[in-house]
Amino acid sequence: MSDVEWHSVALAPVVLVHGTEALIADRAVQRLRTLAKEADPSVAFHDLVGENAGAGALAQVTSPSLFGEPRFVIVPELQSAPDATVLELLDYIRSPEPDVTLVLVHRGGNRGKKLLDALKKAGVPRVDASPVKRAGDKQTFVAAEFARAERRIHPEAIAALVDAFGADLAELAAISRQLIEDTTPEQGQQAPQLSLQDVHAVTAGRVESTAFAVADAAIAGREQEALQLLQQAQLAGADPVPIVAAIASKMRSLAKASSPGASARTLGMPDWMLRNLTREARNWNDRSLARALEAVARADHEVKGAGRDPRSSVQRMVMEICRARRAR
Template identity: 45%
Template sequence: MAARTTSRSSRPVAGVAWDEVALAPVVLVHGAEHVLVERAVQRLRSLAREAQPELEVVEVEASTYQAGMLAVETSPSLFAEHRLVLVRGAEALTDALITDVLAYVGTPAADVWLVVEHRGGQRGKKLLDGLRQAGVPVAACEPIKKDSDKASFVSAEFRRGGRRVEAGAVRALVEALGTDLRELASACDQLMADTTGTVTEATVSTYYGGRVEATGFRVADAAVAGERAQAVALLRHALATGVDPVPIVAVLALKLRQLAKVAAMRGRGGVSASELGLAPWQVDRARKDLQRWTPEGLAAAITAVADADAEVKGQGRDPVFAVERAVLRICAASRG
């Protein structure tokens, strides 16, 4: 069992990645990305079971917790079995739980691992601050927003599953399902369960090709490449299948921001993809796309998307017309 940490510090302990936190007598799993919270808890359970195959797992609901329950669940076992006590939903905790957990942290039981799960929000701040000041390890499970981080998540999912995945397949999955991390994780599980060998871009296309082609990402790629006919066809298909103009405009803006970021780094050595907030494949794609763009053209395209953004959010009468006009202006701004 990991060594006990009982010293207190006035400085909060920074969290570590959810898949890197070590098993300890008390661990806080904290963040608003519920998929990562679940992954972190499952990982800690697996680590505990590896250490103690006869592990007993006890779950305690924070919202219904009553004073003294933690003492009962962490008291010495009749058969000297190790236990993992999981406090679920500490974002909806009772005052009694705060008192009991903070009292327990100073002298944790020798045969117990306590995992406190908190899924974000301000409620329970006293508990969170107390655990951090006590030096408790924190598994950080904050929402994943950058495409580069989503790509890293997908790659890690396949790595944990013992499978190889092509960079193009990772990109295709993020483009198709990247708005929902749970759906992205489920897709990784499905592909690993239903296929063998290396997961390729063609494999992803077989399972999720329709989703990819109907998204704003394909529209944006075609527009930036100056492929007017394809961009308009993809746009109309996306709109016909129920995709709202607002997220399409958002993707167009994202694509152009990526081009602008990479363009600004031209001639500046030593700048990594991570510093730009992009995945390496996104930087490579942007560099290739930029061969078709002048600074003036890029500025005109960004202006077109800004105008469309205002129109689809209420300043225009026809959001569909606004987004189609923006796509045409982007294609025109490209050197084609």
């Protein structure tokens, strides 16, 4: 089995995407889907999940079609696939169909080890979607994001981005993409290397920075300040979804810092960040943290379509976090 990066994976009869980092796994699958569509627009896509993953389903979607179109078949939750599907896959990988791309996504755990071993023995390409935990690896990730966009960025600027947004890889990717878009020059002009000052200038006052300021005030129980900062962001037209995402990231970091034996190395965060979080975590307990995280989850659900007024949902979330902190 040969490991390949998500941005380099190519179409093959069988491809394994293995690991718990959803951002990398989703990117790999999307790249393969795009490549399949570019190779032949008539490609037929099939997802073997839920009721579509019963006995015989694999044989049905991989059998040659009357119209001869290629097929792209994905098993998105291999670790949860029925035993009948796993047995079919073990048989299939011995002699895959030539006009089929079979993508197997295993999101971690020990289930399906026999199939994983068989895939390794067969030498199928594997995308490693393991969590990116170390600060150095996250900096490498950011550097690659900018390199693919053909943009240059100073190492100090990369470190600043990881320090501020490195708790969640998806968020780190989003702020990197936003920074690239916001600093793209006019057509015909050459883009300069992004510096630490550029990062500060672009992120200062933006929704992500404002949201983290709201989160800091809410976690400290300063309700009036948190609501004022939130109002400023909303008046500036900030979208509720990234506000909730940033606050959720901060709350998750606080919860991680509260766990026994937490260290900067195991959590993949700078020492200064862990020190600040640990100091604040003394003002929380398991019950108050659970109450705050529940408020965040509810707001996230509502701002993504389940609620009628996303702005009010965010406001209620901030108030609930503050009150959970004070009710410790």
